[in-house]
Amino acid sequence: xxxxxxxxxxxxxxxxxxxxxxxxxxxxxxxxxxxxxxxxxxxxxxxxxxxxxxxxxxxxxxxxxxxxxxxxxxxxxxxxxxxxxxxxxxxxxxxxxxxxxxxxxxxxxxxxxxxxxxxxxxxxxxxxxxxxxxxxxxxxxxxxxxxxxxxxxxxxxxxxxxxxxxxxxxxxxxxxxxxxxxxxxxxxxxxxxxxxxxxxxxxxxxxxxxxxxxxxxxxxxxxxxxxxxxxxxxxxxxxxxxxxxxxxxxxxxxxxxxxxxxxxxxxxxxxxxxxxxxxxxxxxxxxxxxxxxxxxxx
Numbered sequence: 683x684x685x686x687x688x689x690x691x692x693x694x695x696x697x698x699x700x701x702x703x704x705x706x707x708x709x710x711x712x713x714x715x716x717x718x719x720x721x722x723x724x725x726x727x728x729x730x731x732x733x734x735x736x737x738x739x740x741x742x743x744x745x746x747x748x749x750x751x752x753x754x755x756x757x758x759x760x761x762x763x764x765x766x767x768x769x770x771x772x773x774x775x776x777x778x779x780x781x782x783x784x785x786x787x788x789x790x791x792x793x794x795x796x797x798x799x800x801x802x803x804x805x806x807x808x809x810x811x812x813x814x815x816x817x818x819x820x821x822x823x824x825x826x827x828x829x830x831x832x833x834x835x836x837x838x839x840x841x842x843x844x845x846x847x848x849x850x851x852x853x854x855x856x857x858x859x860x861x862x863x864x865x866x867x868x869x870x871x872x873x874x875x876x877x878x879x880x881x882x883x884x885x886x887x888x889x890x891x892x893x894x895x896x897x898x899x900x901x902x903x904x905x906x907x908x909x910x911x912x913x914x915x916x917x918x919x920x921x922x923x924x925x926x927x928x929x930x931x932x933x934x935x936x937x938x939x940x941x942x943x944x945x946x947x948x949x950x951x952x953x954x955x956x957x958x959x960x961x962x963x964x965x966x967x968x969x970x971x972x973x974x975x976x977x978x979x980x
Contacts (some may be wrong), residue, residue: 692718695727695770702760702767703727725758727772734807739884740765742862743773751794753880776880778872785902785912786873787917789895791879795864796891802862804888818942819865819887822935824849828942838945841961845941848934848968850927858890858928865894865939868901892917892929896936901916903960906938910963930968937964 688823694709701707712719712726719728729753730736740757756774760767767856781787808816828842852858865887872880887894895917902908916923923929936950937960944957 692720692729694720694812695722699727699768699770700725702762703758703770703772704761705772724775725772726755726775727770730766730769730771732807732811733766735805735886735971736771737765738805738807739772739886740773741955744952746798749794749798752791752798752878754795755882756947759925763917764833776872777877777880777962778874778880780871780875781868782868782906784873785868785898785908786869786915786919787873787879788898789809789915789917791871791881792864792867793891793918794899795881796861796894799862803876804860805886808886808888814943814946815865815885818939819889820947821942822938823889835945835949838941838957841957842926842938842941842945844965844979845934845938845961848965849938850931852928852931852967858892858932860888860890861891863887863891865889867894868898890932893932893936895919896929896932897939900933900937900940900960900964903963904937904956907956907959910967913963929970930971933964934968937961960963 694711695705700709700722703725705725705727707722708721709720711717711728712721719726721727743754744757746754753776755776756778757765758772758774759765760772765771817826828846832890859911863886864881865885866883867881870881870883872882874880899912899915902912903910914921917929941957941961
């Protein structure tokens with residue numbers, strides 16, 4: 683199993699870093715962000731991970747046209763003209779609060795965000811990016827072998843094996859076409875009265891758009907106890923699925939992505955209170971080919 687690279691809580695950005703991004707110099711920690719995110723006035727700062735990823739994401743977001751359907755946190759350039767300063771990156775603060783109890787609204791926002799990214803080429807850093815999340819995504823898509831099914835936890839290993847057994851080919855046309863997607867949307871869409879939802883904290887992946895939607899749905903199952911009915915929302919949040927078999931297979935891969943990540947990080951880092959129920963729901967849904975939950979097929 684790949685070694686966990688879970689980041690620890692960071693110290694606040696230094697005065698030099700704050701000055702580089704034009705922040706006033708009074709940083710306060712923000713919730714979430716794995717204990718690494720700080721706000722200083724209208725600037726949000728976080729330690730940079732993969733430098734190539736940070737630069738790529740900043741270039742894409744800075745050029746993304748404004749939309750009536752979503753907002754994004756625009757990146758902030760450092761005084762030297764680059765996107766980082768002393769190992770930190772920054773972006774503009776956006777108003778709003780996440781609400782994992784609104785998966786349908788998150789899915790609608792995701793559809794608009796991903797439509798705006800449809801022509802963005804595949805970023806090269808995905809070939810070399812490592813860590814629990816990248817590893818788990820490759821395992822879920824059978825691009826890498828599973829080194830140790832449960833990270834030493836026999837129950838988790840059994841759940842992963844049960845779910846992996848539900849993977850099936852996508853049919854004559856193969857898997858849906860991939861594009862750049864946001865792989866962690868449920869808790870990273872912010873809602874504010876009178877404003878479009880805001881998309882933040884973007885970890886990019888190169889998979890089908892509906893896989894990113896499936897991650898939203900399984901997160902609602904796995905972490906928030908949404909119940910099996912959430913599977914019937916479909917990729918756009920409207921209960922409509924053009925290809926139920928493909929949607930079921932994307933759900934299987936999305937949940938595998940989360941279970942394998944959790945096995946690497948461990949239960950203390952990423953509690954999963956509804957793990958067994960989520961696996962049972964997705965397995966039942968896959969066995970039914972996406973039918974039987976009040977889903978409409980067009």
